[in-house]
Amino acid sequence: GAVVSQHPSRVICKSGTSVKIECRSLDFQATTMFWYRQFPKKSLMLMATSNEGSKATYEQGVEKDKFLINHASLTLSTLTVTSAHPEDSSFYICSAKAERGTDTQYFGPGTRLTVL
Amino acid sequence: AQSVAQPEDQVNVAEGNPLTVKCTYSVSGNPYLFWYVQYPNRGLQFLLKYITGDNLVKGSYGFEAEFNKSQTSFHLKKPSALVSDSALYFCAVRVPGGRRALTFGSGTRLQVQP
Numbered sequence: 001g002a003v004v005s006q007h008p009s010r011v012i013c014k015s016g017t018s019v020k021i022e023c024r025s026l027d028f029q030a031t032t033m034f035w036y037r038q039f040p041k042k043s044l045m046l047m048a049t050s051n052e053g054s055k056a057t058y059e060q061g062v063e064k065d066k067f068l069i070n071h072a073s074l075t076l077s078t079l080t081v082t083s084a085h086p087e088d089s090s091f092y093i094c095s096a097k098a099e100r101g102t103d104t105q106y107f108g109p110g111t112r113l114t115v116l
Numbered sequence: 117a118q119s120v121a122q123p124e125d126q127v128n129v130a131e132g133n134p135l136t137v138k139c140t141y142s143v144s145g146n147p148y149l150f151w152y153v154q155y156p157n158r159g160l161q162f163l164l165k166y167i168t169g170d171n172l173v174k175g176s177y178g179f180e181a182e183f184n185k186s187q188t189s190f191h192l193k194k195p196s197a198l199v200s201d202s203a204l205y206f207c208a209v210r211v212p213g214g215r216r217a218l219t220f221g222s223g224t225r226l227q228v229q230p
Contacts (some may be wrong), residue, residue, distance in 0.1 A: 004159075006159070032216055034216075034217050034218075041223075042222070042223075043206065043220045043221060043222045043223050044160075044206070044220045046217045046218075046219075049216065049217055091157075093159050093160065095160075095218075097216060103148055103165070103167060103210075103212075104150070104162055104165060105150075105162075105218060106162065107152070107159040107160040107161070107162075108159050109158055109159040110157070110158060110159045112157065
């Protein structure tokens with residue numbers, strides 16, 4: 001099946017710093033990628049939809065200036081958490097959808113962000 | 117608006133017994149339905165999906181799910197549970213032609229006891 005990678009898998013940073021998370025589709029082109037956030041023992045909450053070559057579409061309540069999303073190519077989307085605070089600590093998961101073929105989304109392994 | 121309900125936070129079953137994880141949905145129109153599994157500190161792995169056609173869908177690792185339009189349900193089943201099936205299971209839905217992102221249920225933790 002299709003493979004999606006995320007880097008880093010785990011990051012610890014100080015409050016006030018920025019962190020970039022990469023999401024790559026390894027063996028297919030993904031014109032659309034999604035970024036989710038998962039709190040402990042909770043479901044996935046969609047943060048934004050990322051389309052290659054255009055601005056991301058953010059869900060209501062998600063701060064665009066805090067969670068910067070860039071979809072620079074058909075295989076790479078990045079999420080930058082700017083001026084991170086402890087409340088941003090979470091598990092961030094991306095998924096990618098191949099434009100052709102099935103409707104299935106393939107998920108990355110997730111990135112655990114801890115802000116001290 | 118579309119929504120998914122997983123009424124059970126946790127399901128406990130003995131190894132070798134059949135298991136069922138429940139899911140009901142609410143959408144306008146015909147749904148695309150999915151099941152994903154998540155192991156600790158990992159991303160989601162695709163199990164199976166219903167798009168159209170046969171109501172009984174077979175997926176990975178011996179799992180299957182039945183689409184029931186009248187009951188708006190898409191329960192996940194497996195005839196004989198394994199200890200290694202213990203994980204967090206998510207049901208998800210989207211509507212064709214609508215928003216492409218999935219709407220997830222709250223998740224059900226499956227615990228298979230040896």
